[in-house]
Amino acid sequence: MRLVVARCSVDYTGRLTAHLPLAPRLLIVKADGSVLVHSDGGSYKPLNWMTPPCTLTTSRRDDEEALEDPEGEWIEQWDVVHDKTGDRLRVRLVEVFEDSSHELGIDPGLQKDGVEAHLQALLAENIDTLGEGWSLVRREFFTAIGPVDILARDESGGSVAIEIKRRGEIDGVEQLTRYLELLNRDPLLAPVRGIFAAQAIKPQARVLAADRGIDCVTLDYDALRGIDDAESRLF
Amino acid sequence: MRLVVARCSVDYTGRLTAHLPLAPRLLIVKADGSVLVHSDGGSYKPLNWMTPPCTLTTSRRDDEEALEDPEGEWIEQWDVVHDKTGDRLRVRLVEVFEDSSHELGIDPGLQKDGVEAHLQALLAENIDTLGEGWSLVRREFFTAIGPVDILARDESGGSVAIEIKRRGEIDGVEQLTRYLELLNRDPLLAPVRGIFAAQAIKPQARVLAADRGIDCVTLDYDALRGIDDAESRLF
DNA sequence: ACATGTATGTCGTGG
DNA sequence: CCACGACGTACATGT
Structure with a gap:
């Protein structure tokens, strides 16, 4: 350098x-x-x-x-x-x-914690916080137009596609809408509900989601982490 | 520093x-x-x-x-x-x-040229490159959900909303779609066609645009600038 | 100050 | 290599 x-x-x-x-x-x-x-x-x-x-x-x-x-x-x-x-x-x-x-050499690199990937893992492990009897089908469920963050089943066995964002804004709702359109063409899955989950959701995104029949859920990162810690203490 | x-x-x-x-x-x-x-x-x-x-x-x-x-x-x-x-x-x-x-002082700052704003100005000034008899209504036509880059009229007096991007990607089509939805609710304007204009348009964006009934136009920056130079030489 | 749209975005990941 | 989505996005602009 x-x-x-x-x-x-x-x-x-x-x-x-x-x-x-x-x-x-x-x-x-x-x-x-x-x-x-x-x-x-x-x-x-x-x-x-x-x-x-x-x-x-x-x-x-x-x-x-x-x-x-x-x-x-x-x-x-x-x-x-x-x-x-x-x-x-x-x-x-x-x-x-x-x-x-100066000769600095190659950097050992950054260790991160607390980003969307982490939120996704936490919600996947605690999918029942969305409702009793819910179960995880897959994280990163792959479709032709990209991966759905979480695919789950609700208490009555219905499919639910979940899009997770740290901040819930309008383009996240658009993204989930595209996925839902596609998933609902699959007779094995349809009908598929959508859930937009984020640590905070902007009013515009909420309105658009409501218009599209998508439910909104706010995620409490610390609470999810707390549940996770509590569960791991049981072992 | x-x-x-x-x-x-x-x-x-x-x-x-x-x-x-x-x-x-x-x-x-x-x-x-x-x-x-x-x-x-x-x-x-x-x-x-x-x-x-x-x-x-x-x-x-x-x-x-x-x-x-x-x-x-x-x-x-x-x-x-x-x-x-x-x-x-x-x-x-x-x-x-x-x-x-070191004492560096305050920097005089960067001078830029060739970004979206410039493309927009060039296309607005040469709106007839899109078709003979076309006319400019407004640049930055304001709506409740944001400004439409260019609003124009085609040769038969029909309204056209134009979204300009340097690179045409899928979210630009989404954006234009939202504008068109809104504009088409205005009886004074409807029906409004959409044109997605960019220096280069990705295949996915083209497909989505076609699906939404939006036309795609690729802009040649140098050609537009050339037209502009030629025109200004007339004065 | 807040909301919105752009960026010479950069950066990772998966196909 | 390309496409897509996340990012402590940063950043400018307009209300």
Whole structure:
């Protein structure tokens, strides 16, 4: 990883064209050749960047040459070209304040907990919180247009398709609607009810779900985890 | 902006919990207090981060204290707490390879060109590329559920709602469908046809659009721009 | 402040 | 390799 702090201008040409006027910025060149251009604010997202796989070539001008050129007084130029899309990033460095390199090695990676996958697992294990006598058929029930999060049977043996979201918004209801349309064409399953389950459901999503005959359920992550813990203590 | 390269471990607790085991990484502290944790690959997105507004407090341990503690041999700890959500990021530094600071100032900002807004303006100005005798009614025609990109009239005076996307995918068709449902309830406008316009349209989106009776049009950005240039030269 | 739609989204997963 | 869905999505814009 190479870290450069420099006064520079940046141009990007690819899915769009963009230009950054001359100013001091942080430039990061990663081991895979990818480049990030960061300002001292507006975090997370770089002002400009190039994703791997890409190729970086650098060229220099000596001071005299730079001084002669009235247009751009840059002393070093980076040309980064994306290997597949041909997107281009050009960085022109005018004044370099820092330039250092470090060997970091490959990162062991992030361990996550508490995302949708986890919610799904918890609800699948505690499917009877939706109703007494309910049973799990499958998690990630595959259809031609994508996986249904949970397929279950209610107390009377009827099929229920459950879509789980951390946040319940309108496109989640659309997604479940598409699944229900498809599932209800299968005579072995039909009729299939829909349940839209989320930690919080927006009013618009609720209205749309009601209009489509889909039930809404709010999930309490901590409560589900609590049930799960309580159950595992029995063993 | 402070740049630190260090062997560190990171823990995040907030919308989820996440842990990064001890490894060498780049830590960036921006002027607004936000923190980014980057590895030497997998670009653009930090492994972990804290967005502003947030507060960073640092604490140190002297070497003896660190050596006595068999658990964690960290010598410096950063606690970053988000001012509004209470999300927490904790970084424990074990070995520091670099620690530098720079004053960058406020960035003049990015100039963009070629996104959806531009496509919309170009198509609005050249609405007759969709058919002879077509006319523009409004750009950003406002409805209760959001703005329709372009509302136009075809050669026979019929209403046409146009949804524009850079890339035509399934959710764009869903969006247009919702608009059409609503617009067709307005007796002054109905019947309203739909056109899904994009630089490239995915097969699935095409199929769904056909199923909904929506026409697809691919837009040639350069051609539209060319027409526009040619027209402006007439004045 | 909240809601909505876009993104050079990025990133994983499964076919 | 492509398609799809999740994301601590982030981010700008309009009310």
